[in-house]
Amino acid sequence: MLSCPFPISDYPYITMAHGGGGSLSKKLIDELISPVFSNPLLDQRNDGASFITPGDSLAFSTDSHVVSPIFFPGGDIGHLAICGTVNDIAMCGAQPSYLSVGFILEEGFPTNDLWKVLQSMKRTADDAKVQIVTGDTKVVEKGKGDGIYINTSGVGVIKCDPPPAPTRVQAGDVVILSGDIGRHGIAIMAAREGLELETTLKSDCALLNEAVMSLIDAGIELHCLRDLTRGGLASGVIEIMDTASLSMEIDESTVPISKSVRSVCEILGLDPFYTANEGRFIAIVPATKQDKALAALRSHPLGNDARIIGKVSSGDPGLVTVKTSIGTHRILTMLSGEQLPRIC
The missing domain is CATH 3.30.1330.10 (PurM-like, N-terminal domain)
Known part of the structure; x- marks a missing residue:
């Protein structure tokens, strides 16, 4: 030192x-x-x-x-x-x-x-x-x-041509999430409020450039990338779909959430879909490239739990729905305020 x-x-x-x-x-x-x-x-x-x-x-x-x-x-x-x-x-x-x-x-x-x-x-x-x-x-x-x-x-x-952007997203694309969500926001809140958890929950704060480069080096056509910071997964995908004038369905059962994050969110009435991350991102790619993209991302330590969580369609512009574990659907909307302030 x-x-x-x-x-x-x-x-x-x-x-x-x-x-x-x-x-x-x-x-x-x-x-x-x-x-x-x-x-x-x-x-x-x-x-x-x-x-x-x-x-x-x-x-x-x-x-x-x-x-x-x-x-x-x-x-x-x-x-x-x-x-x-x-x-x-x-x-x-x-x-x-x-x-x-x-x-x-x-x-x-x-x-x-x-x-x-x-x-x-x-x-x-x-x-x-x-x-x-x-x-x-x-x-x-x-x-x-x-x-x-x-x-x-x-x-x-x-490093890729053309560069990823929401306007490049197409109906039929798949959405890949790099790992579990919500840890940063809950870790900050626990530290700030002195919450005593059974295990110390650490922020997921991490550098994502090498994980992204693994996708680019594999020759994956990247239609859009988004790191899921303030507003979490929900805000990120809503913003993309609004710009792209497309819709998306997410399968809730495929979204990884740690037991600690899920427990704290249930107790405090928070939604992990809206909770901040600082080391997670989504990649929206053509369905024909999904297996290759998953393999490339999982080759990096920050992407070893990467999963396909949803699909883009040509439905109502800006609409994002979640298929729940009981088979119903809920609509994701933008937060009217900030769920957890001062988290980044």
């Missing part, structure tokens, strides 16, 4: 002066943040990063992270911030390359906690094979924030 080069004993908490653009700002960036992410592009110390991608089509995404608590079973806000943007780029059928990071720190935030977050981000970026090449840090007065917020933006090179 690297030791922190910043004099935490002198500044155990973030102060307003750390965001003032003066010597303490420079010390925070030069001695704490920049050494963690050091690489040739970042070390140029420009306001932005310049790089060459001759002849490539690029995907670009940005995301902000306000999760509470910032450290939770299975991850932390730093790990989540890198995964969030890497996964968004991967859903465009692209291999992520470069990220920017913006920190908003609250006066009084423990410097040691910032160091832990930075180390987590570095490990996750290295695992994703991406470089953090530019960024920004601001400090707000105590009481005007909640410790730390992080924004990450990124670019990646598109």
Whole structure:
């Protein structure tokens, strides 16, 4: 474990002066943040990063992270911030390359906690094979924030032609889910509210780019990809069907849900179909490619429980129904509010 080069004993908490653009700002960036992410592009110390991608089509995404608590079973806000943007780029059928990071720190935030977050981000970026090449840090007065917020933006090179998009979905396509749903949202809620579960439920927060690349490398025609974050599986498929002007039926019996998640949802009256994930996605592919797509996805550790959960049809535009275990059907609708706030 690297030791922190910043004099935490002198500044155990973030102060307003750390965001003032003066010597303490420079010390925070030069001695704490920049050494963690050091690489040739970042070390140029420009306001932005310049790089060459001759002849490539690029995907670009940005995301902000306000999760509470910032450290939770299975991850932390730093790990989540890198995964969030890497996964968004991967859903465009692209291999992520470069990220920017913006920190908003609250006066009084423990410097040691910032160091832990930075180390987590570095490990996750290295695992994703991406470089953090530019960024920004601001400090707000105590009481005007909640410790730390992080924004990450990124670019990646598109690896499939044409890239996946909701408008490419066709009637007859099948829907493949990469794994069990609901663990991130329930893990965050349990940590936040101090719920005592029989077993520690860990977030599924994970990098999805390699799992997506396994599909692309197998030559699968990807009509649409979607990571199932806020709003869960239900919101993701409804949004896709609404854009595609098609309908979908999901077989509830095929959707994997862990016993712990199912139990908590039943007790609290939550629907796991709407509960957030940070390491799960769906791939919508032609039915003729379903076996090949399943085999490719199951070859990756994050896809070893991948299953076909539904099929697209030309019915009512935007309609998503679920065939229940007792043979009835229910309609999935968008949430009117947010089931669990501050989960990403």
